[in-house]
Amino acid sequence: MTQNDQWETEIDLLKTIISKTELVETNKWGGCVYVYNNKNVIGVGGFKNFFTLWFFNGAFLKDEKKNLINANEGVTKSLRQWRFTSKEEINEIEILDYIQEAIENEKEGKIIKPEKTKTETKIPTLLQNELDSDSDLKEAFLKFSPYKQKEFVEYIETAKREETKLSRIEKIKLMILNNIGLNDKYR
Structure with a gap:
């Protein structure tokens, strides 16, 4: 059995x-x-x-x-x-x-909603330096949802070499200023 x-x-x-x-x-x-x-x-x-x-x-x-x-x-x-x-x-x-x-x-709609854990996105120093030196870039970046901010951060952080991180920052600056999320074209 x-x-x-x-x-x-x-x-x-x-x-x-x-x-x-x-x-x-x-x-x-x-x-x-x-x-x-x-x-x-x-x-x-x-x-x-x-x-x-x-x-x-x-x-x-x-x-x-x-x-x-x-x-x-x-x-x-x-x-x-x-x-x-x-x-x-x-x-x-x-x-x-x-x-x-x-x-x-x-x-009656009685339910316990799952708690959402809010995690602060830690912005890498290289990106933070760029944001601090360009107020328009910083303002545009902060308009993104935490989820999209995290996508940008992970894109930069997954690079191993500093030169690659810097080139990725250059690549996303225009996207950020034009309010285009990193993966918007796939959504």
């Missing part, structure tokens, strides 16, 4: 319960996921020692019965798992209450 077949009966029972809701079954990442308006709400799966129902935005569930766990504490922000080790642990009414709350939270 393979790991995936180990909980086949139990997972089928969970799927039968979920089918009583308005969620739509789909397959993502090789697993069974249920969506509402194409938004992930819950998933079902079997592991070596347990089978589980996971809630993509489970952090918003009241969880008064304390059924949910954060399987990866400190890393996972929203996802919560409800683990089972036997068919006898499946309580349809309780499960439907949790699923209905998850659907309502989805309808």
Whole structure:
């Protein structure tokens, strides 16, 4: 018996319960996921020692019965798992209450947005010297998004020799002044 077949009966029972809701079954990442308006709400799966129902935005569930766990504490922000080790642990009414709350939270748009880590682009000395000596160039460079600024910096930094770095700076000066990003022609 393979790991995936180990909980086949139990997972089928969970799927039968979920089918009583308005969620739509789909397959993502090789697993069974249920969506509402194409938004992930819950998933079902079997592991070596347990089978589980996971809630993509489970952090918003009241969880008064304390059924949910954060399987990866400190890393996972929203996802919560409800683990089972036997068919006898499946309580349809309780499960439907949790699923209905998850659907309502989805309808209300409750989500935890991933944090964007803002990293400052370290401008190489050779480029900084050019920017400091030409205020128009500096002003034009600062108008670019951090992403495009980073592309220019990486283009210069990937050169091994200083002469190559200097020739690359000369090449991009006109592009910067004309508000043309390094890779705009490919976009």
